[in-house]
Amino acid sequence: MNQETQVFDHIICPFCGCLCDDIRLEVQGNKITKNELGCAISKAKFLSHHEDRISPTIRRNGTHVEVSLYEAIGRAVEILASAKRPLVYGLSSTENDAHREAYKIAETTGGVVDNTSSVCHGPTILGVQESGEAAGSLAEVKHRADTVIYWGSNPQFAHPRHISRYVRVQGEYIKDPKADRKIWVFDIRKTITANMADEFVKIEPGKDLEFIGALRALVRGHPLDFEEVAGVSARQLAEIVEALKATKYGILFFGLGLTQSTGRHRNIDAAIRLVQDLNSFGKWNMMPMRGHFNVAGANKTSTWQTGYPFAVDYARGYPRYQPGEYTSVDVLARGEADAMLNIAADPAAHFPRQAVKHMSTIPVINIDPKRNMTSLIAEVNIPAALAGIECDGAAVRMDGLPLYLKKVIDPPDGVLPDRDVLRMIHDKLKKEVG
Template identity: 75%
Template structure:
C-alpha cells in the first residue's frame, strides 16, 4: 500500500461543515508539504496531521479485546461522537449500539439538535450552497461568526461572484444579527445588534411586521421597530434571500423554538419572494451523522436500543443528560472530545466509568479513557464519505498512508463488533 507523491487536487478538507473541495496538496515521501487554497485551520489540519497522535499502550488486537469486554459487561452503554469521522464508521457504531442494547448519540445533541427539533416541527427550507452563491442577493448570518468558525464560507459562497450575481461584493448584501460585533459583523454590510436571549422576540417581531401587523412598542430585543420595519421591507423586496444560523441561535434562550420561529419567518417571506435557510454545521460530518443515524435507526440522534429496537427521545437519550443523571456505566467515544466540551457534572461521571476512546489524536477524553485506540484520519489517511452543511455528500480521498498498524475508525469498530459477537456466543 503506497501513495504516490506529487500534487493532489480536488481534495476535500475534513474540518468544518463547508467541506471545501478545492484543496490542492503537495505530497512528498508520504508527507504533506503544502496546502493550496485551504484556510489557516485547514493548513494546520493537513500539515500537522502527524502531530499529537494518540498513544496505544498495547497492541490493537489486545485493545480491541479489552474494549469488547467492557461493552459486553455494560448494562447501559453510551456510544457518542461520530461527527468528525466518515459515514462507514457511523454504520459500525450503530451496529455495536444495537448489538449491546446501548444508546447512540452524536455531537449534534450539543450544537444543532434544536435545529433538528425545529425542522421536525416546521419543516426544512434548505438550499444548495451553489444556489446561494449563484443567486442570493441578500444573506443573513444569525448567531454565527463564519469568519472565525468557517473561514472560507464568505469567500466561497457569499462574497464570491456567481452566475446571476456578477459582483459578489457589490450585488449581494450581507447582514449579521448577533449580540456583539464579531469579525464577521465587521466585514458585513450591516450589523444588527440584538440583546442576548432576545432572538425569539426579534424573529417574532419580524414575522409580525412581514404579515402587516402594527407593533405598539418602540423596540424589540434592542432593535427599534422602525429599523425592524425597514429590514422586513428589504427582505420582502429582495430577489433571493438566505438565512444562515449558528449556535448563537440554537443554544440561546428559546433554542428549538428560535429555529421553529425562524423557519416560519422564512415561510412567511416566501409569500413575497424566494428565501431559504441553512444551519452552519461545525464538525465536518455532523450533518452526515444526523443522516446516517436516520438511515440506520429512523432518528437523527439520541437513539436508545435498550428494548432491541430504536427509540428516540432528546433530553432522555442525549449524552449530556444521560451523563449528568449518572446513567451510563460505559462510554464508547468515537471522534469527539466530550471531556473538553461537556459540563462539569457530565465529565465527573465520565471520569468514574470505563471510557473507550477512538480518535487519531490525543485529547482531553484520552486522559480519562481506560482504552485509547488511535485511528487513521478520514480524508487524509483513509477515504470515506461525508455530508456538507447543505446536505451534499462528498467523497473524502486518502492522501497519505497512516502509520503502520493504524486503521480507519470503521475497521477498528468492525473488529470490536466481531469481538463483541464472539464474546456473546
C-alpha cells in the same frame, strides 16, 4: 522511501461543514508539505497530521500502558460486553461507514447512540421536525442570493472560507458580489463577520425569539405597538423587514448563537416560520452552519440506520428517540451510563462539568487519531486513521450534499480507519454477547 513530490488536486478539507473541495496538496514521502487554497485551520489540520498521535493504551493502576491494538480492542470488548447501559457517542469527525459500525455496536449492546449534534444543532433538527425545512444548496446561494443573513454565527472565525467561496464571489446572476448582494449579521456582539458585513443588527442576549416574532408580525403587515424589541428600535425593525421583503433570493445561515440561546428549538421553529412568511415575497431558504465536517452525515446515517437523527436508545432491542432523555449529556449527568465508547469527538473538552464528572467514573473507550482531553481520562485509547487524509469515505456538507473524501497518505504503521476498528470490536462483541 520515495521522496518525490506528489501533487493532489481537488482534495476535500475534512475540518468544518463547508467541506471545501478544491484543496491542492503536495506530499513528500508520506508527509503533507503544502496546502494550497485551504484556510489557516485547514493548513493546520493537513500539515500537522503526524503530530500528537495516540497509541493503543489501557489504563493500569492509574497510568496509560501501551499495548497492542488487539489487546486494546479486547479490553474494549470486555468493557462493552459487561456494561448494562453503554453510551456510544461522537461520530461527527469521521466518515459514514464508521457510523454504521458504531450503530451496530449500540444495537448489539442495547446501548444509547448519540452524536455531537445533540450539543450543537440538535434544536435545529427538532425545529425542522416540527415545522418543515426550506432548504437549498450552497451553489444556489452563490449563484442567486441577493440577501445573505448570518444569525448567531461567525463564519469568518469558524468557517473561514464560507464567505469567500459562496458569498463575496461572482455567481450566475450575481455579477458584482459587493453591489448585487447584501450581507446582514444578526448577533449579540460585533464579531469579525459583523465587521465586514454590510449591515449589523445587535440583538439583546436571549431575545432572538422576541426579535423573530416582531419581524414576523411586520412581514405579515401587523404594526407593532412597542418602541423597541430585543434592543432593536421599531424604525430599524421596519427597515429590516422592507429589505427582507424586497429580496429576490434570500438565505438565512444560522449558528449556535440561535440554536443554543434562550428558546433553543423554539428559535429555530420561529425562524423557519419567518422564512416561510418571506417566501410570500421572494425565494428564501435557511441553512445551519454545521461545525464538524461530518456532523450532517452523522444525522443522516443515524436516520438511515435507526430511524432517528440522534439520541437513540436500543435498551429494549429496538430504537427509541427522545432528545433530553437519550442525549449523551443527559445520560451522563444522570449517572446512567456505565461505559462509554467515544469515536472522533472530544466530549471531555466540551460537555458540561456534571457529565464530564460522571465520565471520569466509568470506563471510557476512546477512538481517535490524536491526543485530546478525552484520551487523558480514557480507560482504553485506540488510534485511528485521519478520515479524508489517511483513509477515504463519504461525508455530508452543511447543505446535505454528499462528497467522497480521498486518502492522500498512509496512516502510521498498524493504525486502521475508524470503520475497521469498530468492525473488529463489533465482530468480537457478537461472539461474546450473541
